Each structure stands twice: as structure tokens, then as C-alpha cells.
Amino acid sequence: MCLAIPVQVKEIKNNNRAVVDNNGVNFEASTNLVENLKVGDFVLIHAGFIIEILTRDDAREKLALLEEFYQKTGRGKNGRE
Amino acid sequence: MAESDKNKIKSLADAIRDLVDDTPITLMEVCGTHTMAIARYGIKSLLPASLDIVSGPGCPVCVTSAQDIQFAIDLANQKDCLVATFGDMIKVPGESSNLGSAQNVEVVYSPFDALEMARQNPGKEIVLLGLGFETTTPLIASLIKSAASSNLGNFSVLPMHKLVPPALKLLVADHDSKLDGFILPGHVSAITGTGYFEFLETAGIGGVVSGFTSLDIMESIYVLIADIIAGRTRVLNNYERVVRKNGNPKAFNLIWEVYEPEDSKWRGIGTIPASGLHIKDKYEDLDANCKFELKKREVEEPKGCICGEILMGRKKPKDCRHFGKTCTPLYPVGPCMVSSEGTCAAWYKYHKE
Ligand code: SF4
Numbered sequence: 001m002c003l004a005i006p007v008q009v010k011e012i013k014n015n016n017r018a019v020v021d022n023n024g025v026n027f028e029a030s031t032n033l034v035e036n037l038k039v040g041d042f043v044l045i046h047a048g049f050i051i052e053i054l055t056r057d058d059a060r061e062k063l064a065l066l067e068e069f070y071q072k073t074g075r076g077k078n079g080r081e
Numbered sequence: 082m083a084e085s086d087k088n089k090i091k092s093l094a095d096a097i098r099d100l101v102d103d104t105p106i107t108l109m110e111v112c113g114t115h116t117m118a119i120a121r122y123g124i125k126s127l128l129p130a131s132l133d134i135v136s137g138p139g140c141p142v143c144v145t146s147a148q149d150i151q152f153a154i155d156l157a158n159q160k161d162c163l164v165a166t167f168g169d170m171i172k173v174p175g176e177s178s179n180l181g182s183a184q185n186v187e188v189v190y191s192p193f194d195a196l197e198m199a200r201q202n203p204g205k206e207i208v209l210l211g212l213g214f215e216t217t218t219p220l221i222a223s224l225i226k227s228a229a230s231s232n233l234g235n236f237s238v239l240p241m242h243k244l245v246p247p248a249l250k251l252l253v254a255d256h257d258s259k260l261d262g263f264i265l266p267g268h269v270s271a272i273t274g275t276g277y278f279e280f281l282e283t284a285g286i287g288g289v290v291s292g293f294t295s296l297d298i299m300e301s302i303y304v305l306i307a308d309i310i311a312g313r314t315r316v317l318n319n320y321e322r323v324v325r326k327n328g329n330p331k332a333f334n335l336i337w338e339v340y341e342p343e344d345s346k347w348r349g350i351g352t353i354p355a356s357g358l359h360i361k362d363k364y365e366d367l368d369a370n371c372k373f374e375l376k377k378r379e380v381e382e383p384k385g386c387i388c389g390e391i392l393m394g395r396k397k398p399k400d401c402r403h404f405g406k407t408c409t410p411l412y413p414v415g416p417c418m419v420s421s422e423g424t425c426a427a428w429y430k431y432h433k434e
Contacts, residue, residue, distance in 0.1 A: 034331065048192070
């Protein structure tokens with residue numbers, strides 16, 4: 001249930017929401033739980049909320065590894081469990 | 082997986098075998114996503130026989146008391162009530178039925194959807210099940226604050242949250258569990274920080290905050306075993322790309338703005354002091370416990386189900402007489418078989434087939 005996935009911030013809106021990109025699929029997430037968010041940041045998303053900002057290199061690495069997790073588990077493509 | 086990662090995992094497996102050298106060691110993970118990942122990647126098959134990894138009470142759905150589930154079912158059977166929940170909860174049995182068979186239930190992906198439901202259905206009372214550990218609780222807390230400021234009169238939360246440290250303290254004190262170290266939950270720690278778990282050091286047991294890939298998990302096992310063998314007791318962070326020592330203070334503080342700790346019943350385990358959360362008086366209008374007159378009823382656990390002992394690391398699913406016979410993911414008897422993150426479900430899927 002605590003599954004969270006890394007995505008990249010595309011656009012920050014003014015209603016405490018941001019558009020994020022997960023492998024070409026865009027969706028909106030809440031920015032209520034983080035501070036100093038910037039476009040281009042890699043972030044962790046959990047149930048529609050950004051819960052933490054990642055360091056860029058690590059996020060890339062993690063994205064690659066998560067691909068494998070998705071393939072094996074069939075979980076999480078759009079941030080859902 | 083990249084070839085270089087495969088090689089890393091292989092050398093880690095060798096290194097772990099050398100270190101362990103037949104010493105009996107038991108590690109516990111306390112996160113449903115770890116339970117699934119360890120089973121899925123066949124991590125145990127890479128480890129020496131004397132090293133055991135057991136799953137603790139890390140699946141929020143599994144540890145929600147039958148009484149709380151029954152209360153949610155009773156609410157969902159009330160006219161003009163609509164219970165919104167994460168999908169994991171739907172099949173967990175209460176007294177004799179589950180939420181899926183109750184009249185007014187809607188599965189939501191994000192708790193935000195529940196707020197939207199309240200806006201769109203002014204004639205209905207929307208009750209969101211406040212499930213989860215420290216990872217999920219800030220989301221619900223943030224929602225409670227939004228609902229309070231927008232004066233939505235038809236929205237409330239039924240708090241069923243659990244806190245991780247009180248359960249770990251119980252496990253450390255339980256002599257039958259015989260644990261040597263904890264693999265700590267990565268996404269709980271993203272919110273709380275590693276400092277939140279440093280009490281373990283004083284309790285004399287170490288831990289490692291871990292990510293969720295096979296490499297993350299193998300690395301975490303390795304560093305923890307190295308400490309155990311060397312007689313070092315500390316809390317390590319092997320998920321630095323996400324987890325900071327003080328976590329995400331904004332999210333963590335939101336929990337305490339909206340909630341206060343209270344004693345809470347863990348399914349199959351019993352009441353653990355200050356391990357649950359209730360909504361502060363300031364937000365009581367948004368607390369489903371205050372809003373509805375319904376009474377919570379005592380509910381009996383399924384006969385013969387040993388989920389509680391499994392969650393405490395004392396027994397294995399195969400020790401249960403129902404396992405794989407009268408209890409399967411299709412016809413679950415207890416909560417550990419219902420959620421895909423439950424220990425019995427993970428065992429069934431990966432050890433049985
Ligand atoms: S196999 Fe079923 S009945 Fe037995 S402990 Fe697991 S969930 Fe409970």
C-alpha cells in the first residue's frame with residue numbers, strides 16, 4: 001500500500017497541483033506535501049500526492065530498475081497499486 | 082535487469098553466504114511492498130539456509146481490526162452514506178461479509194477523489210477510510226485540512242491509521258519472535274526520516290532502510306548482516322536517493338497537526354499502546370467516529386487463522402491448517418491471504434505454484 005513511484009515534474013500549476021510525466025503518460029498530482037518543487041524535478045508519487053523530491057541521477061537509475069519491477073509484478077504503471 | 086546489476090546481486094549473494102557461515106539469523110521486514118518484492122524476486126532462494134527473512138505487520142489492510150472493518154461495512158450499509166476506500170480493503174472479511182458486498186462503497190485511487198465525490202454528491206455523506214502507515218497518513222491529513230477550509234459538510238474520515246514504531250517495540254520485546262534485525266520500510270522513512278527509527282539502537286537491535294528493487298534489497302540484507310556479525314547496532318540508510326535523516330518534515334508535521342496518538346487494536350496481535358491515531362478535537366466535524374451514531378461491535382476472528390502469530394514472526398503460513406486448503410487467495414479465510422501484500426498471499430503465490 002505504501003508503493004510510490006518516481007515521475008518527472010512537467011508543469012507546476014497554481015492550485016497546489018503539478019503535471020507529472022510517467023513514461024510519456026501525463027497526470028496531475030498534489031504538491032501539498034513538498035516544498036521548493038521545480039519543473040524537471042524527479043519526485044516520488046504515492047496515491048496522487050508527491051511525497052518526496054529525488055536526486056536526479058538516482059531517479060534515472062531507479063526508473064530503469066522500476067521498469068523491471070513493473071514487468072514482473074504488473075503493478076504501478078500510472079501510480080496505482 | 083542490467084547485466085551489471087545481475088552481477089552485483091550475484092556477488093552480494095556470495096558475500097552474504099560467506100558472512101553468515103551457518104550462523105542462524107532472522108531478519109524481519111515490515112512493509113507490504115517488501116513482502117511482495119522479496120517473494121517476487123525469489124530473494125530467499127539466493128540466501129543461505131540459516132538466514133531467514135520473515136514478514137512483520139507491514140500490510141495496513143492485514144492489521145486493521147475486524148471490528149474496524151465491520152464498522153466500515155455497517156456505515157456502508159446506511160442509506161445516504163458512501164464509503165470511499167483504497168481497493169486493497171474491499172475483500173478483507175469483517176464479521177461475516179466484506180466491504181465489497183456492502184451497499185455503498187466506492188474504490189478511490191487517490192484520497193482526493195473522495196473529496197471530489199463529496200462535492201458532486203451533496204445529498205450523500207462521503208466517508209473516506211483513513212488507512213495506512215506514516216506514508217499514507219499525511220495525504221489524508223492534508224485532505225482533512227482542505228475539507229475543513231472548504232466547509233464541506235458531507236465529508237468525513239474514519240481513522241484506522243497505524244504507526245510503525247510501537248509495533249517494532251512490541252516485536253523487540255517479544256522473546257518468541259527472536260529477531261536479529263529489521264529491514265525498515267523505505268516509503269514510511271521517506272516521510273519520517275531515518276531518525277524516527279533510531280530508538281532501535283537503544284533497544285539493542287539494528288535496522289536498514291531499504292528501497293524495493295532486487296538490488297536494493299540484497300544490498301540492504303548485506304549491510305545489515307555485516308553489522309550483526311560484527312556486533313554493531315545501528316540504523317542504516319540504504320535508500321539515500323529518497324530518504325533523508327529528517328525525512329519530509331512538511332508531510333510528517335501534517336500528521337501531528339491533525340491527529341493524536343491513541344491505543345489501537347492490531348488484527349491478530351491485540352491492542353498496542355499509542356499505535357493508532359485519532360482526529361484532534363479541532364477537526365472533530367470531519368471524524369466519522371463523532372459524526373455517526375453507530376456503535377462498534379466486538380467481532381470474532383476466523384477460527385484457526387494464525388495471521389497474528391505470522392505477523393509477529395513466530396509462525397509461518399505453512400503452520401496454518403487452513404493454508405492452501407481452506408484458505409486461498411480466491412477464498413481467503415484471514416486478512417493475510419486477502420491483500421496481495423499479505424504474507425499468506427505472497428507465500429501462496431510464490432511457494433505453492
Ligand atoms: S492461511 Fe489463511 S487462515 Fe491461515 S493464517 Fe493465513 S490468512 Fe489466516
